[in-house]
Amino acid sequence: MKTMDKTQTGFAPTTAPIPGEQPIVSVENLSVEFVTDHGWQRVLNDVSLEIKPGKVLGVVGESGSGKSVSSLAIMSLLPRTGARISSGSIVVDGIDMRTLGERELSRIRGERMAMIFQEPMTSLNPAFTIGEQIAETVRRHKKVGRKAAWQRAIEALDEVGIPSASDRVHRYPHEFSGGMRQRAMIAMAISCQPKVLIADEPTTALDVTIQDQILQLLRTMCEDHGLAMMFITHNMGVVADICDDVAVMYAGEIVERGEITELFDRPRHPYTEGLLRAVPHVYDRNELISIPGTTPAPWDMPQGCRFSPRCPYAVEACETAPLQLRRVEDRLTRCLRADELTLGRIK
Ligand SMILES: Nc1ncnc2c1ncn2[C@@H]1O[C@H](COP(=O)(O)OP(=O)(O)OP(=O)(O)O)[C@@H](O)[C@H]1O
């Protein structure tokens, strides 16, 4: 990819922190509640995760498992009314997000964190050119003049592989293809050189080839800029392409966390096994099996393991007491039987 001379804008070329052991994002025992027809209900329960610089954490699970709520909580973007964090901590780049006021949060979100969504048009304004929108973002969060912000917009578009960036910067979102719009969104997200990027199903709406290109681009952005990325998807196949670590969510909880290859080789939660068996190519193609049953509603959670009513391995003990995430060898799992079960590929 072409790189431009960035000395003219004052933006450092790639201020990539060296990937280290200290996580940039650290979430501990986070629980979130929403007001529903059934009163306050806990939709996120005891979620703990961390993301290190230059690494991608995949967050995967069925619809309604709490992936987006987790990301919104980390960004401090939960609705102001009808939602509350009932417990837990969120530390981003050493800052305890729960102690900050709205002004500080807004500054931190712009400078250190960015988010991209499935549908770029929800974030891009059709009435302004791509360049105006990126430059505006830069000016809002960095102390730079109009000209430098515009130059930064061109650089960012160039960085995400948009050809003829200095020309395309004058175009409107509708003049871009779906894949190009997603690239423009990524350009906007990285324009202020954040340390954390949250991507919520960013490639779901794209065809497979473009999806692959965007995944590669995100991966490169992470490595080149030392970005810590949270990548949300319901697709285990996509997780395999881009992530270093995975957190599997079910019914508002993380049920398994681990390094990607280890988790794929030997899942340590039956729900993870179910998700893997439902992906073409990951395991035997002729043996695709969907997980029977549906996710329980927040007001109708099973007493013990939340997955137990759908779990082919459940025993009586699984149905009685809630389980904590616990370490079993290289993994964190909420399965009571993780030590004795051999899960994974269909033999
Ligand atoms: N604003 C809200 N008010 C009430 N409940 C909500 C709200 N937003 C989310 N929820 C509930 O929180 C739970 C988790 O939702 P979330 O959007 O995080 O799911 P998800 O894993 O992102 O699903 P999907 O794959 O469909 O995007 C669901 O039960 C959902 O109904």
Ligand SMILES: [Mg+2]
């Ligand atoms: Mg979601």
